[in-house]
Amino acid sequence: MPSSSASTTDATKSASASGGVQSLERAFDLLERMADAGGEVGLSELSASSGLPLPTIHRLMRTLVACGYVRQQANRRYALGPRLIRLGESASRLLGTWARPYLARLVEETGETANMALLDGDEIVYVAQVPSKHSMRMFTEVGRRVLPHSTGVGKALLAHTSAEEVRALLSRTGMPAATEKTITTPDGFLDALELVRRVGYAVDDNEQEIGVRCLAVPVPNSPTAAAISISGPAGRVTEEATQRIVPVLQEVARDLSEALANTAGAQPHA
Numbered sequence: 001m002p003s004s005s006a007s008t009t010d011a012t013k014s015a016s017a018s019g020g021v022q023s024l025e026r027a028f029d030l031l032e033r034m035a036d037a038g039g040e041v042g043l044s045e046l047s048a049s050s051g052l053p054l055p056t057i058h059r060l061m062r063t064l065v066a067c068g069y070v071r072q073q074a075n076r077r078y079a080l081g082p083r084l085i086r087l088g089e090s091a092s093r094l095l096g097t098w099a100r101p102y103l104a105r106l107v108e109e110t111g112e113t114a115n116m117a118l119l120d121g122d123e124i125v126y127v128a129q130v131p132s133k134h135s136m137r138m139f140t141e142v143g144r145r146v147l148p149h150s151t152g153v154g155k156a157l158l159a160h161t162s163a164e165e166v167r168a169l170l171s172r173t174g175m176p177a178a179t180e181k182t183i184t185t186p187d188g189f190l191d192a193l194e195l196v197r198r199v200g201y202a203v204d205d206n207e208q209e210i211g212v213r214c215l216a217v218p219v220p221n222s223p224t225a226a227a228i229s230i231s232g233p234a235g236r237v238t239e240e241a242t243q244r245i246v247p248v249l250q251e252v253a254r255d256l257s258e259a260l261a262n263t264a265g266a267q268p269h270a
Helices: 004-018 022-036 043-052 054-067 081-110 151-157 163-173 186-199 239-265
Strands: 070-072 077-079 113-120 123-130 202-205 212-218 224-233
Touching: 004 070, 022 043, 022 054, 022 077, 043 054, 054 070, 070 113, 081 113, 081 123, 081 224, 081 239, 113 151, 113 239, 151 186, 151 202, 151 224, 163 186, 212 239
Parallel strands: none
Antiparallel strands: 070 077, 113 123, 113 224, 202 212, 212 224
């Protein structure tokens, strides 16, 4: 962990280099640290992780509480506030809008329906889809929520999460069987995640719906954990087709990642 002086100096340099407002950068940094900590923290924890002095953190948190972005709990710890929900929902929709041209490219190159999904709490939420041109095609409603253990995107999103965190998530959600192929044990799911890490992509093989196969990969360095996938009839998304489709999925995920990074780094006009 960096020392307090080093962290504070880094924050100062960042604000100076970007021409931004240091207090704003610090406030957003604290919100992200709260999110990384599970959404609720104490001031001393924030001070230790950020390197900022307690009076500075207290002043910033007081402002965030007044604006509704943070709330103070009865135990005097601080939690992310409800006003962030509207921002998050709008950002998710915008992320889906940015992704659509890349999903359209996936459909063009693979012939199958393309999806984008995020991990929202303990659930998977679909934020964008471009349907296949085939008369027999898969359709998932944008906004639909599913549990991670029975989906390819769920496996892709959780592949690099620690085993302890995955077990905790599964204990909260349960592992109901959507089909007879659904993985219903934590050990079985952890084995599936190990396979994802080894081969570089995830498969839903009739696990969410009989007759449907999905292939998924994470979007590298996405500002929020995201994955893209294709889904189609098992008769078309065969093992042979998988070898052709996966490199396309991985290339599109990399290109989408670059586009998101460029968007995030774009400076507003004066």
